[in-house]
Amino acid sequence: RPSAVAMGTVRCVPGAAMAELRALRLRRGPGALRALRGLSLRDNGLCRLPAELASLRGLTELNLGNNIFEEVPEQLKYLSSLQKLHLFGNKITTISPAIFDGLEKLTLLNLNNNRLKYLPPEIHRLENLEYMSLNNNQIGSIPKELCSLEKLSELHLSYNCLIMVPEEIGYMTNLRMLCLSRNQIEVLPDGLCKLRKLRILDVAGNRIRVFFLCRVIRLNEMAARFILRELNEKNSVLQTAVKQNPEVGNLLSEKRVCAVCGQAFLTTRLECVCFMHKMKISRNIHLLPVRKLICSFQCFNFGDHGFFGVAES
Known part of the structure; x- marks a missing residue:
């Protein structure tokens, strides 16, 4: 037309x-x-x-x-x-x-x-x-x-x-x-x-x-990681919501921090150890294993962080 x-x-x-x-x-x-x-x-x-x-x-x-x-x-x-x-x-x-x-x-x-x-x-x-x-x-x-x-x-x-x-x-x-x-x-x-x-x-x-x-990762863990990230960035809406729900606040207070990326998570994903050098405990012990937590395989495989995975026998 x-x-x-x-x-x-x-x-x-x-x-x-x-x-x-x-x-x-x-x-x-x-x-x-x-x-x-x-x-x-x-x-x-x-x-x-x-x-x-x-x-x-x-x-x-x-x-x-x-x-x-x-x-x-x-x-x-x-x-x-x-x-x-x-x-x-x-x-x-x-x-x-x-x-x-x-x-x-x-x-x-x-x-x-x-x-x-x-x-x-x-x-x-x-x-x-x-x-x-x-x-x-x-x-x-x-x-x-x-x-x-x-x-x-x-x-x-x-x-x-x-x-x-x-x-x-x-x-x-x-x-x-x-x-x-x-x-x-x-x-x-x-x-x-x-x-x-x-x-x-x-x-x-x-x-x-x-x-x-x-x-x-379960859905509740995904939600927890999201909330923890937002709280870290001072999300006022979530801050208010958590204050109004003490049970949620208590649960989030049990957060852990990834030893590689520094992000918070709620449940343990990977348990690792690193060995502290130059710490002589006795004549036969020169290295002390220190427990570390990592949030994902992605972080575990990232770079040369010196952490070793713990496996159950």
């Missing part, structure tokens, strides 16, 4: 998408669509885009959902102002790494219901991405490069073929929602413990037999 150009948005009815674009350019001249900010071409039979689309440098939102694309259209790399891109419900199997070069401003990417089996490492170039949804694909692994997207707050990867989550997930410090339901994940990485802003973790329908976070 030509009149829609004046409002900055064009929505095309099924079957008329490319014809509409070309007709507008013929009637209004080459610059007819350059002021366009939003374009919806969803629910058509599109398998490719007209070359004219590359000239829409002011476009901020593009909806190509429910078409029949088999790959992400190459013209998109020229849309340097694009912030929201919807490609759900297509037949996309691959993403060309070159696409990411021109989408530096992208904040939302929706690729639900496609046929993707992997993500190219170059996805880290989408450094302003805040929301990413890849539900209902065939993705078998998360590239560690994806974990460098520090602005990402929501990541949806439900109904895929994931068998693991990379340890580097801990770098996504702004992540608030992580949905990994209906995959084949058996163990969760310790890196999840670093996601202090995480509010929703959905791992339903996987193969997880025990909830692995810093070894085996």
Whole structure:
């Protein structure tokens, strides 16, 4: 509809998408669509885009959902102002790494219901991405490069073929929602413990037999560690809540401190010893074992701390 150009948005009815674009350019001249900010071409039979689309440098939102694309259209790399891109419900199997070069401003990417089996490492170039949804694909692994997207707050990867989550997930410090339901994940990485802003973790329908976070951590231990961290940062709301619940305060007073990272925890995770040198107790004893507590295997395996695990015979 030509009149829609004046409002900055064009929505095309099924079957008329490319014809509409070309007709507008013929009637209004080459610059007819350059002021366009939003374009919806969803629910058509599109398998490719007209070359004219590359000239829409002011476009901020593009909806190509429910078409029949088999790959992400190459013209998109020229849309340097694009912030929201919807490609759900297509037949996309691959993403060309070159696409990411021109989408530096992208904040939302929706690729639900496609046929993707992997993500190219170059996805880290989408450094302003805040929301990413890849539900209902065939993705078998998360590239560690994806974990460098520090602005990402929501990541949806439900109904895929994931068998693991990379340890580097801990770098996504702004992540608030992580949905990994209906995959084949058996163990969760310790890196999840670093996601202090995480509010929703959905791992339903996987193969997880025990909830692995810093070894085996129960939900009450997870809650205790979160509360202890927040109290350490003077969270006034939690400080008041703890004062109003003496039983909780008494429980938290039994906290321990990890000898490696210095973080507080409630129950003992790993019991270790270190040997104090230059302490001569008798003629035959030169080293004294000192008990130390460590909160996770991640800390135990970090660096050369000189602690030795204690095993029962």
